[in-house]
Amino acid sequence: MAGLPALEVRMLLTHVTGLSRTQLITRDTDTLTIAQRDAFATLLARRLAGEPMAYLIGEREFFGRKFRVTPDVLIPRPDTEVAAEASLARLAEVPQPTVLDLGTGSGILAVTLARERRDAQVWATDISPGALMVAQDNASALGADRIHFLVSDWYAALPPGLRFHLIVSNPPYIAAGDPHLVEGDLRFEPIDALTDHDDGLSDLRAIVSGAGARLLPDGWLLMEHGYDQAQATRQLLEDTGFTEIFTARDLAGLERCTGGRWQGARPGGTTAGH
Template sequence: MSTRPASSRYQCTTIATALQEARNLLEGLSETPKLDAEVLLARVLNRDRSHLRAWPERTLSPDEFDRFHELMLQRQSGTPVAYLFGEKEFWSRTFKVRPDVLIPRPETELLVDLALTAMTASQTADILDLGTGSGAIAITIAAECPFARITATDLSPEALKVAQENADRLGVRNVRFQPGNWFDAVASDGRFDLIVSNPPYVADDDPHLSRGDVRFEPSLALKGGLHGLDALRIIARDARDHLNPHGQLILEHGFDQANAVADLLEVFGYTEIRHHQDLQGHFRVTTARR
């Protein structure tokens, strides 16, 4: 797959050949070249990936080849697969995503799991999601706990538009979206039983910001200051004034930031500070009580 117009290169290309060329194209550019190629071609063919393995000798039509070629060129340039499709699965739901919002990641499902564990589906609770982005966290909690009242905030108007679109499309009505920076978006006397957040926690000079998919994601949702702790510090400090007695704070953070987050929470007087491991065994989420 070269950068020449696809139509000038079409030569009865099979699924197997197209996938091999795509893998070669993405080798060294993507961490998952084989998976990327299969996912993109399956989308073009409107089939699942098992179809590709069952029919490797099937010939692509010129239109299918052209569409696959265009997607591969965009992926070669670094555009994340989620932005190419405009969607990403999270907690078995499909969320719309655009470059205005961070792409939901599997490790964030741990935060949702801990939030749901703190409640039951029939429980009435007031919950705040800070920096909601696509709305994946807030909408998932709202859908799983229909009697809860969810407030979700974000500084980015564009992100809030995406989040509202996701809530409308998924039929979730018990979440409201508020514009503003962290707690500026809620009333000074607003109180919540649970506050959750996946804030920006990457150090501003982290070299990973210039690599891979994150190059295309909004820096506002990634950069957390010199040590990546700026937003975490603000949330830990101000959440005390917005949590009900014995209310719980749940924070996602970097895989190597658990001790630093615990130190912040201790300074601000929280108790029952606990770290929780993601599927890779990293302490990714910390919980605490007022």
């Protein structure tokens, strides 16, 4: 098919027909129904116009699981698996951990942590009701039944006194006016999930400044960020009193996820999960 890689054409045909790749090969003399032909033509035109494959077929794999995606949420990317792996490593010795995923989007981090740690109590927030609906659908489809979903502007709507062993977030971190926002897949993704409409650090600042009131002693805060924001993020954590600050690199070797440990005083109020 002119203009599209053969793999993408097969993916669209599989989506339209419900046939596997092998079935498409063994049944290559079959013809599409009128409805299938129209649906395929529509998807083909949208793809040729640049719309991401993930939105066309409605799913994308993350951490070995298929997640439903819609234009309400960012498309899951392999880079974010670094945050999932770093979170799991820091929860490895914590029994029945309590976890908060801020700005959950499609729910990839919350669901992954809930599935990999079946003993965890996970909370997931997002300011977008549409995104939260997608995340809830993914949790249900993937058997992650210990997640509490909440429409919230970062920490704002969380119950008072609720504290966590780990907070993780993939917040908007692209600066306003960045040329990447009008290129490639980013043109089609929700703008408010991509950019803070500021310097790219304002949401990271908000997350760091509010974390101390929501972390248990020795709890961890982990955040994904832009390839050139690691030093600034480490400085935010250091200035706020975090220790054991680290940065993990993504598959391309770029600094992608930074975190630190909270050494605040033990709260007098109720802890998360108790």
